Amino acid sequence: MILQVSNLRVTAGPMIRVDNLDLTLEERGCLALLGPNGAGKTASVEAIIGLIPKSSGRVTFDGLDISSLPASSVVRMGLSLVPQLRELFPGFTVDETLLAGANAAGRRKAGSRDHIYDLFPRLAERRHQFAGSLSGGEQQMLAISRALMSNPKVILLDEPSAGLAVGIVRSFIDVVRQIRATGVAILLVEQNLEIASALAENCIVMAAGRVVWRGSADDAINNEEIRRAYFA
Amino acid sequence: MSRTGALRVFAPSLFVFALSIAGLLLGSYWQYVLALSISAAVIGTALAMIVSYARCITIATGAMLAIGAYGAALPVVRLDVPFLVALLFATALGGLAGLILAVPGVRFRSHNLAMVTFVFQAVVIIVLRQSKGLTGGAEGLPIPAPVVFGFRFSSDADFLLLCGFLSALVILPLIVLLEGALGKNLRAVAANESAARAFGINVNRHLIAAFVWSSAVIACAGAIMAPRYRIIDPDSYGILASILALAYPIVGGMGSPWGGLVGGAVLRALPEVLRPLADYLELMFCILVVATIIFFPGGFGSFVTGTFRRKPAKLETSARSEPRRAVHDFISDMNILGRREVRPPQDRSRSTPILRISGVTKSYGALRAVSHVSFDVTAQTIHGLMGPNGAGKTTLFNIVSGLNASDEGQVLFDGTPLDDVPVESRIKLGMSRTFQHAAVFDKLSCVDNVLIGLGLNDIWQASVRSVHMAMHSQRARAERKAAMAALDAVGLAHRAREGAGSLSLGDQRRLEIARAIVSCPRIILLDEPVSGVSVEEAAGLRELLLRINRELGTGMVVIEHNISFLVSLCNRISVMSDGRIIAEGDPDVVVNDALVRRAYFGEREISA
Amino acid sequence: MLSELLMIVVGGLKMGAIYSLTAIGIVVIHKATRTVNFAHGAFVLCGAYVTYGIVEVLQFGWWAAFVLASLAGGLLAAVVELGILRPIRQADSFAVITATIFIGIGISDIYRLLQNTEILAVRSMIRGAPLFIGDAMITREQIAVVGGAMAVALIGVALFAYAKFGRGMRAMASNPRGAVLCGYSSDAMNALAWFVGGAMAGVAGSFAAPSTGVTAELSVAMVTAGFAAAVIGGFDSLRGALLGGLILGVCETLAAGYVSSAMKNAVSFLLIFIILLWRPQGLFPEAKIRHV
DSSP states (O other): OOEEEEEEEEEETTEEEEEEEEEEEOTTOEEEEEOOTTSSHHHHHHHHHTSSOOSEEEEEETTEEOTTSOHHHHHHHTEEEEOTTOOOOTTSBHHHHHHHHHGGGTTSOOOOHHHHHHHOHHHHHTTTSBGGGSOHHHHHHHHHHHHHTTOOSEEEEESTTTTOOHHHHHHHHHHHHHHHHTTOEEEEEESOHHHHHHHOSEEEEEETTEEEEEEEHHHHTTOHHHHHHHHO | OHHHHHHHHHHHHHHHHHHHHHGGGSOHHHHHHHHHHHHHHHHHHHHIIIIIISOOOOOOHHHHHHHHHHHHHHHHHHHOOOHHHHHHHHHHHHHHHHHHHHHHHTTSOHHHHHHHHHHHHHHHHHHHHHOHHHHOGGGOEEOOOOEETTEEOOSHHHHHHHHHHHHHHHHHHHHHHHHSHHHHHHHHHHHOHHHHHHTTOOHHHHHHHHHHHHHHHHHHHHHHHGGGGSEEOGGGGSHHHHHHHHHHHHHHOSSSHHHHHHHHHHHHHHHHHTGGGHHHHHHHHHHHHHHHHHHOTTHHHHHHHHHHSOOOOOOOTTOOOOOSSOHHHHHHHHGGGOOSOOOOOOOOOTTOEEEEEEEEEEEETTEEEEEEEEEEEETTOEEEEEOSTTSSHHHHHHHHHTSSOOSEEEEEETTEEOTTSOHHHHHHHTEEEOOTTOOOOTTSBHHHHHHHHTOOOSHHHHHHHHHHHHHTOHHHHHHHHHHHHHHHHHTOGGGTTSBGGGSOHHHHHHHHHHHHHTTOOSEEEEESTTTTSOHHHHHHHHHHHHHHHHHHOOEEEEEOSOHHHHHHHOSEEEEEETTEEEEEEOHHHHHTOHHHHHHHHOOOOOOO | OHHHHHHHHHHHHHHHHHHHHHHHHHHHHHHHHOOOOTTHHHHHHHHHHHHHIIIIISOOOHHHHHHHHHHHHHHHHHHHIIIIIHHHTTSOHHHHHHHHHHHHHHHHHHHHHHOOSSOBOOOOSOOSOOEEETTEEEOHHHHHHHHHHHHHHHHHHHHHHHSHHHHHHHHHHHOHHHHHHTTOOHHHHHHHHHHHHHHHHHHHHHHHHHHHOBOTHHHHHHHHHHHHHHHHHTSSOHHHHHHHHHHHHHHHHHHHHHTOHHHHHHHHHHHHHHHHHHOTTOSSOOOOOOOO
């Protein structure tokens, strides 16, 4: 396994956002983290990568304990996050954003911009435009590309489909499949069951900060328990 | 209670006056030092209002002192005006200067406001230095000893008494305001401007009032002290004086007026006490301030109170005082504003909408956060609003409560269009709200939080209420009773005097509800009242909201992600997605609606 | 008449170029770390004092003065950031702003304790006969300061815009979370931004020392002028700060030349006031590109 999380707990002031989360991501695998709004999915991935503090728990990446490392060091080791709000730099051009992304490669070999532009021809057309002027779908592509520039072993994708039109979601699923084909493991945070089952083998369903269901993605789609998690 | 209340208000004045009496035992030089100290205590107390309470940085203190000093000295020297009259004139002049500084200044916050005060400081000193004909310029202006009713206060002992007496007098109104409604409102503004505005606090007017009061008092202190210097010159009121004064409340403590008072008294005396180290004092002073900021962020005052004050016993989060009465009994206590007839709610006349939202649209750049949203909320019902993240629910709330303006559309409250009603006035119409992130005023006690919820927070009302609180009048008692009734209703009566920041999240949400109901509103907007609270607490909150609705007839609009909570609470639910209403109706029907399921699950035909 | 105006303008440009350097430092620090640095004048003072030491005491050349003054200013700023401001940045801007105010006063006071003289004179960088344009006399020093300070300022602007570490600082300024996800450490970037800002202040001190001398008052004077220039430029724009400094310098000498010398001191305050009230976004605001 490439990424292992055990006993993760995240609190914000008096509020418990994630309680006792365990998960394991295999090399080249894809695991979906599902759940309704406020279930603690985003807090989980942000705590895993070190963007927000953990109150307890242990995260191992590629055999190393990264629990207490800051996010800027973790990404240099090859664990990237595509955040839900994309967190782009509006005044950077597409090209420059990719160069900034390459910084996260650290001493490892950075990704090549040509490769990214092959994957996303739309971005190649707009390589000199400002990130802030792109459409929502293009911004999402750019956020993924920025993460890919560091040649990560694992990408945490936080609700990549949020706010995207149906047609774009379909092409986006193809892209994620291509990324997987290159050997990158993916932890996918999703609300959308169908996208999750189209991409992931296994899934974990969270509600109110806790894991309420684990199993294969195919079983998840018609599971009454999950439906209850969403509507309870 | 009444006695301690009076003590709170009079103690600083008594302390200052006692200090001057005690000083009579000292030698003449130390009497002079003590007079300096008392004067700095007044300045520190005045700065507590701006710096500790409103959390604004001002470096115009020196200018205000100069305005007071010259404002009193010039009439005495040039026009032979009696000292006390000149003192009053100087105080008024200081207030006017505060107004002139604050009216443009409060358009800004933090560093820009600090810059405006800096500019004011510099310009005042330049003007004083340049108007040589009037002020004597940099050579200085000699001032005679003050004469009051024929008596000449020329010795150090006489002057100390005069200084102590006048200082005690001038800080009294300041303490009344600081300990009263105005001070609480200022702290609410510093804690959370949006929440403060939603409860009727006009932020800018409060900040202007703070600058006017504090400038008047600082000018008065400058005017009292000036004759003792024998000769005054503009440069001794320069930027350095302002910055050193800024340290008084920061070092002394930001939690109460005492911080500024004691901080001023001690810090001003230090250079005289530590004469041998005079060269290093300024540096030590700076180190002291920076160390305070790093190690005791609340100043020494809060360090002292934090160490010595009896810590409230840590209660289990589930421990809760049981309301002693049924909720409709509270209403007679809470109904001090006479805003509603005291009666149990009538039949739910389902046809009359209390809130009518029609065609409301709001865009941020190219993002259309709310798009042509229309729905009605029937009086005395609970109306749910659900939808995925980013659906525009909170934006809609902010438009209804007036924090944001809509681009298009209209909100009618009981038939009145709200377009021109500023956010601060909406609470008086009978509308209140809670916030997504439990926006309690964390530095204030629970009961003070609820008192702000009464919404009697015009600057004038707040000032008058401060006096009422200080006098512990019948009206102040009624207000307090109302606040306690509201706290009792939500089960927090036993924690009334604790700081709101020390509550658990569930209790903070209860406190927000108490604050929202105490004004007996006709409708409450609740933004995610149970997000982040435990299952048990959520069940308790649901019972509470249902009871308030049933027994007070308060209408509610509730945003919540917890759908089972919403279904069991609401009479009707609207569902938003991507800025639009996609479904509306009875809770059970809405939850099973295909569109709604799609919005939540994303059951799109992606695999096709 | 025209030659008098020309001389006044050139004199203004000389101080203006120094103000520009100071203001750019303030803006770099503000952009990258969201900290308004009222201690900036103390960094200028530090640079000026080091310049005095190198040029007058040790009798080394000016090049050594520039290098060491910028290093000293930069290191001082980095120490302030790492030692004092980093731990309190979690709190609110109130604590940070008040801390910088007192740090500035404290550093000037250390200088006062070290050097208890009224004013330290520093000889000018370049000697030689002045040049004449018509009747207008322009000293070689004026040309050297304007040219030198502008060159340093432009190098600073260019580094921020195009260099690799400049990209990191801009990323941090634009979106701290995004920058962290690109492997930029916020602590390292903050310290770097303070170093760069402080170094520019140090160089400003070197350029200022011959004209103003070295005094404790230099600290407040330069932070005021730097802020005025930054406010004129919009506070978030390096190019704006550069132009703002020049405008301020020229306005000061014009006021001194045509109104009264007392007006000279009031100009920066009046400009701050007018710009804040009339055009808070500054005269040269950075084009804001928003998320869509």
